[in-house]
Amino acid sequence: MNIVLSQDARQKINLIICEVQIMNLWKSLTFWAVIFSLFLPISPVWAHHMTGGELPNTFLAGFISGLAHPVIGLDHLASIVAVAVLRPAGILIPIGFILSTTLGTGLHLLGLELPFLELVIASSVLLFGGFLLLKEQPDFLLTELLTIGAGLFHGYAYGEAIFGAETTPLISYLVGFSLIQAGIAIGTFWVVKNLSAQSYKPIGFIICGIGFSFVFNQVIDILLPGV
Secondary structure (H helix, E strand, C coil): CCCCCCHHHHHHHHHHHHHHHHHHHHHHHHHHHHHHHHHCCCCHHHHCCCCCCCCCCCHHHHHHHHHHHHHHCHHHHHHHHHHHHCCCCCCHHHHHHHHHHHHHHHHHHCCCCCCCHHHHHHHHHHHHHHHHHCCCCCCHHHHHHHHHHHHHHHHHHHHCCCCCCCHHHHHHHHHHHHHHHHHHHHHHHHHHCCCCHHHHHHHHHHHHHHHHHHHHHHHHHHHCCCC
């Protein structure tokens, strides 16, 4: 007996098959991304200079360095993506994070010290990834306070690449890293805005994997310095 399906039924079946294929692809990408991040030889100094180790001394050099730092620094990039996906108050969360990174850079330029800098940054990546795995994400106030606090530490790390520079490259550096962070956050927010909370889990696993790798490296550096 031949079963004849209507066009609507065929479309629904094709849609289900497509969704299953997409989820399988997500699972595969998540698995390999986590494995890659765990074995990646991560070092925070990768992102501290984009001018051959020299302090930026022109407007263009400062701007390029500012654009590059949040992208090459995998811990920074993962945090920006994570805060853009967090949902308690939409785009307000990444805005608070970006503004606080500017303040954090200012703290560095003033010569103030933030304790356990790299460990806190790494832990923030792990924390934000963990938030994305929760069935219900924390409320807006808690999330905003945590992202602002994390932003201070991320911004302080940004300040390392420009500390001691003259005013012109300093300003262009601040503009550069603010623009690139805003671009990444807005792009991520736009891409995921129509996804369900369940769809955030693969992103959360990837970010957790990156965060765990950074935390692991920082703990090793603390317990076994010089190894």
